Amino acid sequence: MKVTLARKNNDYQFEALGKTNTPVLIDNTSQDDAKGASPMELLLMGVGGCSAIDVIHILKKQRQVITDYKIEVEGARKQIKEAKPFESIHVTIFLEGDIVEAKALKAASLSFEKYCSVSITLEESVAVTYAVVLNGKKL
Incomplete structure (x- = not known):
């Protein structure tokens, strides 16, 4: 790449x-x-985009109907010398549609624990957590 x-x-x-x-x-x-995203914003976007692609792919394979998908990614930073790397990242996945709750949770779990190369790349140094909200209900 x-x-x-x-x-x-x-x-x-x-x-x-x-x-x-x-x-x-x-x-x-x-x-x-400024007329662009910062490198740190791009990193958060990478985590969100990677997970979103995984979750949608998994749910489509399970014939779940997704009518809307939104994701919010928040990063908390810490000071190390002159740099401010992320110490934690939290992802909230907002799904709408005819989706079984257990399948939504499983898709998110598979993404963050098995498939999302971006969050897995970061896992040694950054705590990445997630939550799923399905049709307005936090799971």
């Missing part, structure tokens, strides 16, 4: 490209005129 980043202005903005050549803007969000 390979990505490229090309600087787009005289400050901190970059355009990142991966396999599909879909541009992703990266910027220093501490600047007022």
Whole structure:
């Protein structure tokens, strides 16, 4: 796997490209005129996107009907020398549709414990937890 980043202005903005050549803007969000996501936001997006793809794939295979899917990913950071890495990440999955509760929970569990390469990559240094809300009810 390979990505490229090309600087787009005289400050901190970059355009990142991966396999599909879909541009992703990266910027220093501490600047007022930032026009992209910060690298740390992208990391949280990676955890959420990876899990979302897993959960949807698992539920579709089980013939569950997903009418809406939203995910929130929150990261808590700690100071280590000059850096502020994540110490914990919490993911809340919001599912809507004709979905059996046990299948929703199992899909989330499989994602975070077996399939999601992003959260598994982080698990040695960051506590990743999750919750599932199905049709407005926290499971």
